[in-house]
Amino acid sequence: MHRLAFSKADTAKFISHLDLMRTFQRSFLRAGIVIKHTEGFNPHAFVSIPLPLSVGFSSGCEVLECQVLNTPLEEVPERMNAALPAGITVHRCYEGVRPVKELAYVNYIVTLEYEAGAPFGAETAIRSLLERPSLVMEKRSKKAKTGKVEVDLIPLVAKATVEERRDTIALDLILKAQNPGLNPELLVAAIRTYCPDAAPDYAVFHRRAVLDSQFQPWE
Known part of the structure; x- marks a missing residue:
């Protein structure tokens, strides 16, 4: 198995996961690079991305x-x-040597932006919120009959640093990657719910690194 390390930035961050897969398949053809296909009557390119990136997120550490x-x-x-594409x-x-199951954590930088500057x-x-012993939020779930399930976010946050920078607040987060993983959008939703005075006007998400259980780069 081979792996491509790639980044996704600028307008490309708005390409959905399925469209990104199609983009890579077409690009392999245009580049004249032959990759393995599935067998059968309707073969398709054997490509996968272990951790699909949310639409609107940029990243410097994607893997295909x-x-x-x-x-x-x-x-x-x-x-x-x-x-x-650009x-x-x-x-x-x-x-690729290490199995996907060893991909344990993801490092995100979340920038909370305020039009009038960060509130006093x-x-x-926000730091106090992330230091709580428990932080329960509802998230969508296909398995739950109601379509939603309650989840405690704190066990899914390995490390969190909060730093005010001029008119923004930067969150440096190391979150569980899978089984279960935590999307940082849920943490921003928790800020809006539990700390409404600190709710940002905008939130910018960047995936900086994928890590193993020892917080070392996973490749």
Whole structure:
């Protein structure tokens, strides 16, 4: 199995997961790179992204899995970048060794923006919120009969740093990646619910790193 490390920025962050998969499949064709396909009457490209990124999130650490058949791995990034749309950049192609189940945490930078500047006491309020022993929120769930389920966010937050920066507040978060994972949008929703005076006008999300259980880079 081969892996492509790529980033997603600018307008490309608004490409949905399914459209991103189609974009990569078309780009492999345009680049003349042959990848493994499934067998049968309707074969399709064997590509997957272990942790789909939410629409509107930027990222510098995305991973796509595939099997390159006809191209030296060191040539893949340049050829793919010539075929991919602006905002999606492949940085390297390498042999995937570690299983996806070892992908344990994700590092996000969440920037809370305020049109009139960060409210007085907002940094302290948000920090106190994240230091609570429990922080229960509702999230959508396909398995629940009601379509929603309550989840305690605190056990899913491994580390959290809150820092006020001029007119914004930056959250440096290390969150559980899977089984279950935590989308940082739910933490922003918790701020709006429990700390309404600190609720941002906008929130900007960036995925900075994917990590193993020892908080080391997962590849």
